Amino acid sequence: MSxxxxxxxxxxxxxxxxxxxxxxxxxxxxxxxxxxxxxxxxGDPTALAQTFAAELAGDEARRCTRNTFGALSxxxxxxxxxxxxxxxxxxxxxxxxxxSTPLAxxxxxxxxxxxxxxxxxxxxxxxxxxxxRRARQLPDAEVALIHRRGAVxxxxxxxxCLGMLVYVANDTQRLAGWWLIAQAAMAMxxxxxxxxxxxxxxxxxxxxxxxxxxxxxxxVDLPPLAWLAARPWTxxxxxxxxxxxxxxxxxxxxxxxxxxxxxxxxxxxxxLGAGLASAIALTHRHRS
Amino acid sequence: xxxxxxxxGMLLAxxxxxxxxGYAIAQALKQRSDGVFDLPExxxxxxxxxxxxxxxxxxxWSxxxxxxxxxxxLTAAGQRAxxxxxxxxxxxxxxxxxxxx
Numbered sequence: 366m367s368x369x370x371x372x373x374x375x376x377x378x379x380x381x382x383x384x385x386x387x388x389x390x391x392x393x394x395x396x397x398x399x400x401x402x403x404x405x406x407x408g409d410p411t412a413l414a415q416t417f418a419a420e421l422a423g424d425e426a427r428r429c430t431r432n433t434f435g436a437l438s439x440x441x442x443x444x445x446x447x448x449x450x451x452x453x454x455x456x457x458x459x460x461x462x463x464x465s466t467p468l469a470x471x472x473x474x475x476x477x478x479x480x481x482x483x484x485x486x487x488x489x490x491x492x493x494x495x496x497x498r499r500a501r502q503l504p505d506a507e508v509a510l511i512h513r514r515g516a517v518x519x520x521x522x523x524x525x526c527l528g529m530l531v532y533v534a535n536d537t538q539r540l541a542g543w544w545l546i547a548q549a550a551m552a553m554x555x556x557x558x559x560x561x562x563x564x565x566x567x568x569x570x571x572x573x574x575x576x577x578x579x580x581x582x583x584x585v586d587l588p589p590l591a592w593l594a595a596r597p598w599t600x601x602x603x604x605x606x607x608x609x610x611x612x613x614x615x616x617x618x619x620x621x622x623x624x625x626x627x628x629x630x631x632x633x634x635x636x637l638g639a640g641l642a643s644a645i646a647l648t649h650r651h652r653s
Numbered sequence: 654x655x656x657x658x659x660x661x662g663m664l665l666a667x668x669x670x671x672x673x674x675g676y677a678i679a680q681a682l683k684q685r686s687d688g689v690f691d692l693p694e695x696x697x698x699x700x701x702x703x704x705x706x707x708x709x710x711x712x713x714w715s716x717x718x719x720x721x722x723x724x725x726x727l728t729a730a731g732q733r734a735x736x737x738x739x740x741x742x743x744x745x746x747x748x749x750x751x752x753x754x
Contacts, residue, residue, distance in 0.1 A: 391721045392675050392698055398720055399676040408693030416699045424706055 369394055372410035379418030382568065389417060423503035425569040426511045430494040432565060433515045436558035437487040440522045443529060443551035444480055447544070448619055454544030457620070463535040472535060475528025479521045487518030512566060519563050526556040597645045604641060609634035660700050662738030663690070665709060665727065669735045672726035674717075675701065701725055709734050 369390055376386045397404050407413070451457060460469040493511050497503055503511075529552035533545050593600040612633040617626020667673065667681045678701070679694040704710045709731035712723050727735070 388723070389698065392723050393695070395674065395717070395720055395722045396676045396679070396694065398718070403676065403679075403694060406693060407695035410695075413693075413695045413699070416696070417702070420699055420703055 368397065368404050368407060368410055372414055375411045375414030376417060379414050380569075381414070381418055381421060385417075385421065419502045419505075422505075422508045422569065423497075423500060426503065426508045426515075427494045427498065429562065429566040429569055430490045430511055430515050432562045433519055433559075434487055434491040436555065436562045437483055437518055437522045439551075439558050440483065440525050440555035441480070443548070443555045444476060444525060446551065447529060447548040450544060450547070451540070451619070452621065454541035455539060458536050458539040463539065464537075465535060468531060468535045472528050472531040475524050476532060479524040479528060483518050483521035483525055485518075486514050486521060490514035490518055512569070515566060516563075519559050519566070522559045523556060523563075526552045526559065530556075601638065601641050601645060605634045605638040608637045659738075659742065660692075660697070661704060661709075662735070662742065664697060664700055664704065665731055665735045665738060668710065668725055668727050669732065672724050674722050674724050678725070704731070 372393060373386060373390050376389060381389070393407065396407070460466065460473060463469045490511055493507070493514065497507065529548055533540075533549045533552070537545060593603070609630040611630075613626040613630030615626075616629040617623050620626060620629075663682060664678060667678055667685070673681065675698055676694075679697055682690055682692075682697070701710065701712075705712055705725070708728060710725045711728050712725045715722050715724060
């Protein structure tokens with residue numbers, strides 16, 4: 366087997382895309398044509414292919430993360446703008462007076478829970494990619510971690526966009542036409558960007574990395590988390606208080622009612638606090 | 654001697670003279686080092702691609718004797734990087750020399 370066919374096969378095995386593969390093989394073909402004996406000095410085709418793939422994988426992971434973060438930002442703008450403008454379009458309609466109550470509840474759940482997951486996963490993917498922006502090569506596990514966080518963020522972002530569209534479809538009779546059109550258009554644009562980012566990510570050079578999950582290595586990305594991980598109940602208090610304050614402020618403003626904001630903030634912090642407390646208790650029991 | 658730690662700087666320095674294709678760069682590296690840096694020639698290509706992705710080089714495809722050829726040249730950022738690499742090496746080698754002697 367010739368050097369050129371060997372390296373072409375090795376690059377394909379490493380998941381290098383056909384266009385990049387053709388260019389690499391063409392360069393080696395020119396090199397050998399300049400001096401046929403040089404083929405013996407080029408090095409091991411498999412090792413060269415691994416070097417190309419490792420460098421491409423890191424770059425592609427960083428590029429995919431940038432695009433994912435950009436697409437998630439569009440989804441965030443669509444969601445926040447829609448919520449801030451809803452007052453001018455008639456205010457929040459009662460959830461049980463739309464086309465379908467189950468559909469309304471599903472849409473509310475989608476636009477309430479999914480954005481939080483998308484924000485966390487997308488930010489963590491971007492943070493890890495940014496921290497390693499100058500690294501020539503990233504270890505397989507790190508590339509896999511960045512891709513996995515990005516995938517979770519994109520999926521949650523897509524669910525958020527679908528939730529906005531369901532919300533619009535369920536309330537066509539009760540909200541102003543301009544708001545419905547604007548919200549649907551923004552959601553569609555963000556959805557398109559997220560689907561494009563997902564397609565791009567799937568075409569990236571393959572890596573086989575062992576990674577615990579999207580939350581793996583959090584203490585590396587966010588050093589204060591290492592401190593909080595050792596004090597779970599302090600973390601519990603900080604997170605539930607922050608959730609209460611943020612929800613109270615945001616919904617209080619959106620509803621134009623401090624009482625309403627405090628009520629929703631209380632419910633959010635109780636739900637989040639209960640979930641976190643369960644997780645902490647289960648982790649503690651598992652360790653002991 | 655392990656040239657890999659300084660490969661990027663050496664590739665940039667070779668291209669500071671004039672644009673060149675991969676084979677010519679490999680030969681220049683060997684000749685300028687009097688054969689000391691006789692590394693596997695294929696290893697310069699991942700480095701050239703990395704430097705191009707980093708904006709320090711740009712490449713153009715042409716046809717030579719009926720086959721495709723990729724020629725690399727420095728960008729403005731690459732020119733600045735050569736100066737930086739030379740200054741860094743000068744400081745480093747002077748420090749090593751001072752310690753060894």
